[in-house]
Amino acid sequence: MDRVERLLRLGFLPSQLPPAFTTADLAMRHLTVLAVWDGLPPAARGVKVPKSPPTKAEVFSVARAGHQRRATSVPNPVAQAYLCRALVANWADIVRHFRRSKISASHPRFRRDTTRAAALPSMQSLYERRLSQGAGFRYVLRTDISRFFPTIYTHSIPWALHGKAISKKNRDITPTYYGNLLDLVVRQCQDEQTFGLPIGPDTSHIIAECIATAIDVELGKRLGATPAGFRYVDDYYFFFENYSAAESALAQLVRCLKDFELQINFDKTRICKTEELDEDGWTHKLRSFAIAHRGQKQRNDFNHYFELARELARSHRDGSVLVYALRRAGSIIVRKENWPAFEAQLCLAATSHPVALQSIARLLSTYSSIGYTIDKRRLSRLVNALIQEHAPLEHHSEVTWSLWMCKELGLTLSPQSVDLVAEMNSSICVLILLDLAATGQLPKLPAPTRWRNFERSEALWEDLWMLSYEAGVRGWGGMSDTHIRENEHFEELRKLDVRFYNDAAKLTPLFAPKPDALKKHNAQTVAELLEMDDLDDVFDYEDDDGDIYGSPIADEDDEVL
Known part of the structure; x- marks a missing residue:
């Protein structure tokens, strides 16, 4: 490359x-x-x-x-x-x-x-x-x-x-x-x-x-x-x-x-x-907090851990305390019997610290993928509340990750939330909404007249170029690709089937069973693997090549010459 x-x-x-x-x-x-x-x-x-x-x-x-x-x-x-x-x-x-x-x-x-x-x-x-x-x-x-x-x-x-x-x-x-x-x-x-x-x-x-x-x-x-x-x-x-x-x-x-x-x-x-x-004292306190790997003690430890994280977040308002706390929590597999309490902690973090929504979405996606039961009623209530609070303010990341949880976890949007997102000035939010509409996951369809103004060749040079292009090539929101064909630069992208939205994409799980885990441990399902004592021998954890700010660690030996 x-x-x-x-x-x-x-x-x-x-x-x-x-x-x-x-x-x-x-x-x-x-x-x-x-x-x-x-x-x-x-x-x-x-x-x-x-x-x-x-x-x-x-x-x-x-x-x-x-x-x-x-x-x-x-x-x-x-x-x-x-x-x-x-x-x-x-x-x-x-x-x-x-x-x-x-x-x-x-x-x-x-x-x-x-x-x-x-x-x-x-x-x-x-x-x-x-x-x-x-x-x-x-x-x-x-x-x-x-x-x-x-x-x-x-x-x-x-x-x-x-x-x-x-x-x-x-x-x-x-x-x-x-x-x-x-x-x-x-x-x-x-x-x-x-x-x-x-x-x-x-x-x-x-x-x-x-x-x-x-x-x-x-x-x-x-x-x-x-x-x-x-x-x-x-x-x-x-x-x-x-x-x-x-x-x-x-x-x-x-x-x-x-x-x-x-x-x-x-x-x-x-x-x-x-x-x-x-400046970093809070990271050491969270990193050194011991969390048990199973049983009632794990549930108690997680509750105390999140109480500590919220306390540190109150005294370090400029630090991404909850984001860091959730990343560290993601490195410990929550036992199935402790999942409902852990999920409740995620909901509490989402409402008070929306900066952590991306991490929360990934945790929910990971545990859903290994067969844990997520409380869709509770989570649907959460995402609708977040959208109704943040969409009128054009808070894009909060609305984006709320919509993404709807898409990946099968949560239910309210008609009011649909209308609020449709009014946003955001390709990112609207494209996820139109994706949900295309797959029949919305309680109502947004009015297509909202996006007629983006069905122009000039719109491809304006701020919502991605909505103009992606909705046009896909026929979403009542749009066609005529305006794209009229634009020499974007027509070349269309002819080469260039896309900026992949409706089949999913979040990468934080961990997954090792390729030979089922056979090696005589298990029929992932649920059986989760009952084992030493999960480090059973699951592969994704390497975290970033810190809480998303900057990858630079190693001279890995530099592309």
């Missing part, structure tokens, strides 16, 4: 989407479609280089800890394909640029066998780095860049790669000044706007790292030496022998960021003694 294919297949969509949303077809056929698109007539005005028309990305609003939100993006496939190709064509130069930074702990790498295209080190590795690099220093400066991705000025991409003064004198797109090409293709992804990078695609991590690297280099020059410590994406941890040195470094960092039209997040800036910096 070449790097363009990896970026399109594994680094295109936000990680918070259900498995039905896929770019595998586009990735597999990218050479063909790009060759055809390159041959289309160039734009009447502007730079005469192969590029996408101006496009709008779809916003997918994701729940975060502490009832905050993150606006992730689903970029247009035409614009994103050109961006991926431009990055890969200049990858060797970009890597050389990355190596200029001596403090970065977040160089993106192309790795084999990861769920994302460009891997970042895990958050857990940062704890160990803080511990080792802070040893012997009295003070730590902890800060980050305020709204880093949304405030990046796209014209600063060539500044970072070639120098600000040089870039202002050399604005043409040439192999030497490839930063100008990256500036152009990024702008085509966001309706030619010059501010912001989309949150979600791995391409944004690569470009942001280019800019942050240039800031690292300039900071070292201003300080006269590389500071002790590191930067992870936009988070800085610097260590000093005295308070005044930390203050001086902060002042210089503010100046460096200003040169790139960025700002420090002063609300999260702190200079303190190294022993006072304890």
Whole structure:
């Protein structure tokens, strides 16, 4: 798999989407479609280089800890394909640029066998780095860049790669000044706007790292030496022998960021003694909590464990405490007799911490797949309550995962929920709703007139491009594919049978019986296996190549060369 294919297949969509949303077809056929698109007539005005028309990305609003939100993006496939190709064509130069930074702990790498295209080190590795690099220093400066991705000025991409003064004198797109090409293709992804990078695609991590690297280099020059410590994406941890040195470094960092039209997040800036910096204490408390593997004690342990998690979540509102707690709970098989109590804990977590819905959906899907009885009445009540609360607010992740649980677990939507989802400005939510309609899982059909406006060729360049394309090629919602045939770029995708929604996809179980388990243990069913004492010898657990923030662990040995 070449790097363009990896970026399109594994680094295109936000990680918070259900498995039905896929770019595998586009990735597999990218050479063909790009060759055809390159041959289309160039734009009447502007730079005469192969590029996408101006496009709008779809916003997918994701729940975060502490009832905050993150606006992730689903970029247009035409614009994103050109961006991926431009990055890969200049990858060797970009890597050389990355190596200029001596403090970065977040160089993106192309790795084999990861769920994302460009891997970042895990958050857990940062704890160990803080511990080792802070040893012997009295003070730590902890800060980050305020709204880093949304405030990046796209014209600063060539500044970072070639120098600000040089870039202002050399604005043409040439192999030497490839930063100008990256500036152009990024702008085509966001309706030619010059501010912001989309949150979600791995391409944004690569470009942001280019800019942050240039800031690292300039900071070292201003300080006269590389500071002790590191930067992870936009988070800085610097260590000093005295308070005044930390203050001086902060002042210089503010100046460096200003040169790139960025700002420090002063609300999260702190200079303190190294022993006072304890940001991850809650993870250790959850990790060290012992949970029995069977019997009444397991049920009691799980109840106490979730009580602890809720208590820690109240005192660490910025941390994904419940998400972490559920991931750890997913590594222990719940015995069948304890499942009803465990499911009740999941329902409680879903209503109070919607940031955990993705993890909850996967737990429910896993246990349903091995034959546990889920309480569909209780869960249907839960998802309808979530939809009726979050759909009017355009809280996409909560509605998406509620709909996905309906699809995968056979839950029942109310007519009111159907109407609320149909009114949402979200390809993701509406496509799952239309999928449920196509399979007869809705109590009523949404009115097709709601989506007539997306049955236009121009809609394929607008934010709900995925709804316009997928509903059109499938004939969902009363739409046809006439408008797709009129669009030269998307018609090529249609002819190649490229899809962005796979209605047969399911969540990957957290664990499953080993291939020879039934035969080896003389069992007829999975239920019999679940009665055994040592389940580690019976089940395979999915390797977790991510942390609570979804960043895969980067290993130099696994890097794609």
